[in-house]
Amino acid sequence: MVDRRQDADERTLSFGFREVAEEEKQLLVNEVFAKVAKRYDEMNDLMSGGLHRLWKDDFVAALNPPKRGAFHVLDVAGGTGDIAFRILERGGAGVRVSMADISPQMIMEGRRRARAEHRPLSRLDFTVANAEALPFPDDTFDAYTIAFGIRNVPHIDAALREAFRVLKPGGRFMCLEFSQLAVPGLQKIYDAYSFTVIPAVGRAVTGDGGPYRYLVESIRRFPNQETFRGMIAEAGFERVNYRNMTAGTVAMHWGWKI
Numbered sequence: 543m544v545d546r547r548q549d550a551d552e553r554t555l556s557f558g559f560r561e562v563a564e565e566e567k568q569l570l571v572n573e574v575f576a577k578v579a580k581r582y583d584e585m586n587d588l589m590s591g592g593l594h595r596l597w598k599d600d601f602v603a604a605l606n607p608p609k610r611g612a613f614h615v616l617d618v619a620g621g622t623g624d625i626a627f628r629i630l631e632r633g634g635a636g637v638r639v640s641m642a643d644i645s646p647q648m649i650m651e652g653r654r655r656a657r658a659e660h661r662p663l664s665r666l667d668f669t670v671a672n673a674e675a676l677p678f679p680d681d682t683f684d685a686y687t688i689a690f691g692i693r694n695v696p697h698i699d700a701a702l703r704e705a706f707r708v709l710k711p712g713g714r715f716m717c718l719e720f721s722q723l724a725v726p727g728l729q730k731i732y733d734a735y736s737f738t739v740i741p742a743v744g745r746a747v748t749g750d751g752g753p754y755r756y757l758v759e760s761i762r763r764f765p766n767q768e769t770f771r772g773m774i775a776e777a778g779f780e781r782v783n784y785r786n787m788t789a790g791t792v793a794m795h796w797g798w799k800i
Contacts, residue, residue, distance in 0.1 A: 555696050558759030567696045568672075572645055574753040575621075575694075578744075579647035582622055585754070588743050597792050598624055598689060601718045604794060605685060607633030615639045616683040616708060618673050618701075619691020623652040627661055629687070635665075640683070642671040643691075673701040681710045689718040693764040702777035709799040715779055717795040719770075720761040724790035732791070736761070767793050 554561040557570050578585060586594045607613055607629050613636055617626045620641030629639050643649050649668050656666055671677050673688070673695050686705045695701045705715050723729050736758045744754030765773065767784050770793075775782045779797025786793050 556760075556763045558756040558763065564696065568644070570756075571694045571696075574756055575645040576647045577753050579622075579645065579651045582648070582651065583624070585744060586624075589740050589754070593788060593791075594624075594690075597718060597787055598628060600787065601625070601687075601689060601716065601794055602628040602632055604796070605629065605632075605687065605714070605716055607637045607685075609634040610636065612636040613638070613684050614682070615685045615687060616642060616676075616678070618642050618671075618676075618686065618688040618705070619644075619694070620652060620668075621645075621648045621691070623655050623661070623666075625687055625689050626652070626666060627656070627659070630662060630665060638665045638667075640667050640669065640678075642669045642673070642676065644670065644672050646670050674704060675700075676704045676708055678708045680707050682708050683713060684710055685714045685716065687716045687718075690720065692717055692719055693760050698765075699773060699777065702774060702779075706778045706799055711799055713799045715774065715795075715797045715799070717774075719764065719793060719795070721764070721770075721786070721790055721793035722766040724786050728789060767795075770795060 553564045555564050555567045557567050562570060602625065607615065611634070613633060615629055615637070617629070617639055620626055620643050623641065626639040626641050630637060641649070641652055643652070649670050653668050656663060669677065674697055686709055692698055692701060709715065723732060740758055741751035741755040745751030767786065767790070771782055771784055774795060774797045778799070780800045782797035784793045784795040
């Protein structure tokens with residue numbers, strides 16, 4: 543006899559600390575980012591004390607987009623353009639970035655910022671797209687980047703397989719994501735800050751602390767560094783590794799399609 547309760551459980555996914563129906567999670571994530579899109583960059587500064595800027599600089603430096611020749615990057619969960627704009631600044635005139643995000647509001651904010659900051663629009667394009675089913679052909683991109691986005695994807699394994707599919711042979715997958723602290727004694731301090739200060743600041747700035755509580759909870763539910771490293775390798779990538787940043791608050795992961 544089939545255990546219907548077990549079957550139902552298999553169709554649920556975590557949304558922060560809650561379990562929700564599989565088909566409901568993406569809708570809830572979309573709602574979170576629709577609420578925070580216009581204040582997203584400001585809140586990143588408040589939540590990280592500005593550290594996110596240094597993490598992103600380090601991430602793009604590690605990607606090292608070339609000064610010469612064509613180089614096409616897909617930036618998934620590209621949001622407001624923080625990674626894409628850094629890539630264009632660091633690379634040469636042959637570097638292009640395709641920004642993809644499932645949130646129309648985030649894509650709109652990225653496009654607005656690009657125009658306001660006089661970014662080279664001829665080397666940028668914007669697509670509303672699901673990381674689990676990207677609307678791009680196989681073997682298209684030289685690099686795939688995703689920063690602080692993959693933990694919000696309902697099926698991370700599906701997103702990793704899509705990353706592998708759209709990369710050219712020799713292409714590089716790079717991910718920047720909140721992770722697990724490598725110094726256990728800091729966890730209580732980090733938790734106290736995360737679960738009290740961040741939602742309170744979010745409520746003060748945006749009028750709603752709920753989205754920020756979800757963002758904090760989603761960090762706790764994300765796989766640790768070694769587990770995520772294994773998932774990247776399982777998707778087909780080779781030479782997979784990671785580097786902790788700020789005592790493991792954030793980790794930079796990478797792998798190659800060989």
